[in-house]
Structure formats: C-alpha cells, structure tokens
Amino acid sequence: MVKEVLVGLNCRPGCLYVDGTVGEGGHAAAILDSTRPDGRLWGLDQDPAVLETAAARLAHHTSRFQLFHCSYSQLGELLAAAHLEGVAGILLDLGLSSQQLQASQRGFSFMGDEPLDMRFNPENGGRTAAQLLNRAPRATLEKIFWEYGEEPQARRLARLVVQARQRRLFRTTQQLVEVIKQAMGPGWRRGRLHPATRVFQALRIAVNRELEQIAAFLEQVPGWLAEGGRLVVISYHSLEDRLIKEKMAAWDRAGVMARLTRKPLKPTPEEVAGNPRARSAKMRLAEKIVTLSNQEKSHVC
Ligand SMILES: C[S@@+](CC[C@H](N)C(=O)[O-])C[C@H]1O[C@@H](n2cnc3c(N)ncnc32)[C@H](O)[C@@H]1O
Known part of the structure; x- marks a missing residue:
C-alpha cells in the first residue's frame, strides 16, 4: 500500500517523517523519493538485522535519513535528544518483514525447522x-x-x-x-x-509484547506530531486493529486528532495477488488538529 501511505502521510519536501517500523526500507525509500530534494526520514526498528538491509537500500539518499535501533514507542526520547517538538508524519507498518519470515532463522515461520526464538x-x-x-x-x-x-x-x-x-x-x-x-x-x-x-x-x-508496545505508542503519539501532522498505521490482525480504531475514535471525540478513515483502507486485489501476505492489511489515518492560534502559521514542517 505504498501509494496510499505517501498520500496518507501527505509527503512533502522540507519535512521530517518517521517510519517507526522501517523493516527492509521499502516504504522509507518511497517516502525519501517523494520528498526530494530535502525531505528527511528517521527509520526505527527493533531488529538490528533488518536495519542493515534498510541501510544498504537507502544508502544513495545519503544525508537525508537516519536509522535508529529502538522501538517506535521510544520515539519521544529521540525527539527530545534532537530538541524537536514534532514531526510531519509517522508511519507504522506492523507485523513481520519478509526477511524475518524467510531468512532470519528465528522461528517466525512454521514452514522450516528453526530455533524457536521469535524475538524481533x-x-x-x-x-x-x-x-x-x-x-x-x-x-x-x-x-x-x-x-x-x-x-x-x-x-x-x-x-x-x-x-x-x-x-x-x-x-x-x-x-x-x-x-x-x-x-x-x-x-x-x-x-x-x-x-x-x-x-x-x-x-x-x-x-515481543506487541500489544503493549502499540498501546504505549498510541498514548504518546499526539505529542510527537506537529499540528497538522499525520499518523498512518497498517495492521494485520484484529487485535492490533481494534486498539488503533478505538484510539483514533477517542482522539476524534476529544478533538486531539481528526480520524480520517472511519472504515480502514485495504489493499487492491492486484496488490494481494502480487503479495498474498498483504491480504489482511488494514490502514487507518489520523491528523493532529491545528489549534486556532496556529491556523495562520506554517505548522507542520
Ligand atoms: C512489516 S515490517 C515493515 C516493512 C517496511 N514497511 C518495509 O517497507 O520494508 C514490520 C517491522 O516492524 C518491526 N517492529 C516490530 N515491532 C517493533 C517495535 N516495537 N518497534 C520498532 N520496530 C518494530 C519489525 O522488526 C519489522 O521489521
């Protein structure tokens, strides 16, 4: 759902975007391409092996990206260390990367015979x-x-x-x-x-305490976005999707973030044919509300 992610994040030059689950860097590469010449990207992942793959894939974008080995729920620490108040967009594409499933030898797949590890x-x-x-x-x-x-x-x-x-x-x-x-x-x-x-x-x-990580992230994310900043989350099972759906509805009611998708976006049949693992993907979007006093300012970048 690359196109939908770029539109959902409202990608523009000059802004900083965070891919909280950078994986092998597929979405990150598209974000960097669509924010030329000076858009920036931070890519976070818990898995040091996939970060190496992402680093190689994104290398030609030189100074426009940084990778961090940490959980997306720790983004606040990175923003504080960089003295930044908020970013223009945050993406989470939950679940497993292809590399983890097919080549990590950490037991994510039940097809081969691998050590039962499963830690990201x-x-x-x-x-x-x-x-x-x-x-x-x-x-x-x-x-x-x-x-x-x-x-x-x-x-x-x-x-x-x-x-x-x-x-x-x-x-x-x-x-x-x-x-x-x-x-x-x-x-x-x-x-x-x-x-x-x-x-x-x-x-x-x-x-991996995945639901706890998502819940901790959702508690903090409005504070990590600049006004008008976008959150895009792709989830792959109903437990994750429920947490996201309920939180976006609560933000909307409280006037914190506007929910942009009442019903989740789903991949097209062509995309599922090319990548059967995408069949259960659901994408939801929200936008941080712009306060009245800031409406005249350029608030996002
Ligand atoms: C579906 S993959 C992302 C694929 C990526 N969007 C791409 O285009 O290549 C999900 C990634 O999320 C990472 N991940 C899972 N939980 C995480 C967490 N709490 N913090 C950071 N990364 C996490 C996994 O290690 C995995 O690499």
Missing part, C-alpha cells in the same frame, strides 16, 4: 518463544493461545504443550508444529489456514 530484537535479553513454552504455567499458555491467537483449541493445546515439554523441552519450530497438529486432531488438513498460523502469531505477540 535478539539483543535485548528478553525471553524466547522456546523459554515461554518451556516455563510458562499451563493457564498462561492457554490465555496466550486464546487471547492473541483466537485459537479455539487453546485449552487442549496448552495441556499438550505441558505434556510434551515434560518429555523433551521445546527447541525448534517443528517440535511445536507436531504438538499443534496433535491438538487439532485429524481434521487439521481441512482448514483454510495452516493449523500453526494462529498459534505462531500468538507466541510472537507474547514474546
């Missing part, structure tokens, strides 16, 4: 998916599978995980896939989704 930032010392599966009480696992994965077999799966780890601790993705298939019973082949899809999503959300 393997340098932060947080617990891995394997540690969570091997140590969490049964009730906690059930809650994670149910609340973050909406997995109907959450209870049975949590019980089977606890039994399996007593025989052999979890280390790899295929060990978990086998237990998931056992929990789903022989009917697992009939479903539209692979039976591991929801469970892997749930573990990734829990390991």
Whole structure:
C-alpha cells in the first residue's frame, strides 16, 4: 500500500517523517523519493538485522535519513535528544518483514525447522518463544493461545504443550508444529489456514509484547506530531486493529486528532495477488488538529 501511505502521510519536501517500523526500507525509500530534494526520514526498528538491509537500500539518499535501533514507542526520547517538538508524519507498518519470515532463522515461520526464538530484537535479553513454552504455567499458555491467537483449541493445546515439554523441552519450530497438529486432531488438513498460523502469531505477540508496545505508542503519539501532522498505521490482525480504531475514535471525540478513515483502507486485489501476505492489511489515518492560534502559521514542517 505504498501509494496510499505517501498520500496518507501527505509527503512533502522540507519535512521530517518517521517510519517507526522501517523493516527492509521499502516504504522509507518511497517516502525519501517523494520528498526530494530535502525531505528527511528517521527509520526505527527493533531488529538490528533488518536495519542493515534498510541501510544498504537507502544508502544513495545519503544525508537525508537516519536509522535508529529502538522501538517506535521510544520515539519521544529521540525527539527530545534532537530538541524537536514534532514531526510531519509517522508511519507504522506492523507485523513481520519478509526477511524475518524467510531468512532470519528465528522461528517466525512454521514452514522450516528453526530455533524457536521469535524475538524481533535478539539483543535485548528478553525471553524466547522456546523459554515461554518451556516455563510458562499451563493457564498462561492457554490465555496466550486464546487471547492473541483466537485459537479455539487453546485449552487442549496448552495441556499438550505441558505434556510434551515434560518429555523433551521445546527447541525448534517443528517440535511445536507436531504438538499443534496433535491438538487439532485429524481434521487439521481441512482448514483454510495452516493449523500453526494462529498459534505462531500468538507466541510472537507474547514474546515481543506487541500489544503493549502499540498501546504505549498510541498514548504518546499526539505529542510527537506537529499540528497538522499525520499518523498512518497498517495492521494485520484484529487485535492490533481494534486498539488503533478505538484510539483514533477517542482522539476524534476529544478533538486531539481528526480520524480520517472511519472504515480502514485495504489493499487492491492486484496488490494481494502480487503479495498474498498483504491480504489482511488494514490502514487507518489520523491528523493532529491545528489549534486556532496556529491556523495562520506554517505548522507542520
Ligand atoms: C512489516 S515490517 C515493515 C516493512 C517496511 N514497511 C518495509 O517497507 O520494508 C514490520 C517491522 O516492524 C518491526 N517492529 C516490530 N515491532 C517493533 C517495535 N516495537 N518497534 C520498532 N520496530 C518494530 C519489525 O522488526 C519489522 O521489521
């Protein structure tokens, strides 16, 4: 949804934009291209490996971009250090990058057999998916599978995980896939989704505390935008989308940010055909309200 992002952010030269989930730099490159000659971009990501890819991809834009290894919920610290009061636009494109899914060897995909890590930032010392599966009480696992994965077999799966780890601790993705298939019973082949899809999503959300990060970001983001500045968020599952939708509605009611999308924007069928992972994407936009005293000023850049 690159075109929609550029329009949504209202990209113009001379302004500073933040890509809070820069990933491999696809959206960032488009933002830099569309804000020539002097628009600037800060790219943030928790994953040091994808930041290296982004740095190589954006290198030809030389001094117009900076990359930061941190969470988007820490943007306030970067703005304070740079003595900046607000930026013209912030993008979050949540979920996983292709590199993480296909080449990270961190267990985000259930297709191969990889270590069960699932941390976006393997340098932060947080617990891995394997540690969570091997140590969490049964009730906690059930809650994670149910609340973050909406997995109907959450209870049975949590019980089977606890039994399996007593025989052999979890280390790899295929060990978990086998237990998931056992929990789903022989009917697992009939479903539209692979039976591991929801469970892997749930573990990734829990390991990275994704919903807490989004909530912390949403609490602070109006203070990080200049008046008239735009927020664009692309989410990939209903738990994320609900948080964003409710917050944008609350801002709108309170006169803090205007909600620009009552219904989310979705990718075109052509885009989904080219990138099937985009099929569940939902994009929502909001704009920071311009106060009366500032209406005459150039407020955004
Ligand atoms: C879907 S990818 C972004 C792809 C990017 N828009 C592009 O065009 O290449 C999502 C990225 O968000 C990053 N991420 C997830 N949680 C994060 C957080 N709390 N702070 C910063 N980055 C995060 C992931 O590491 C991943 O690289």
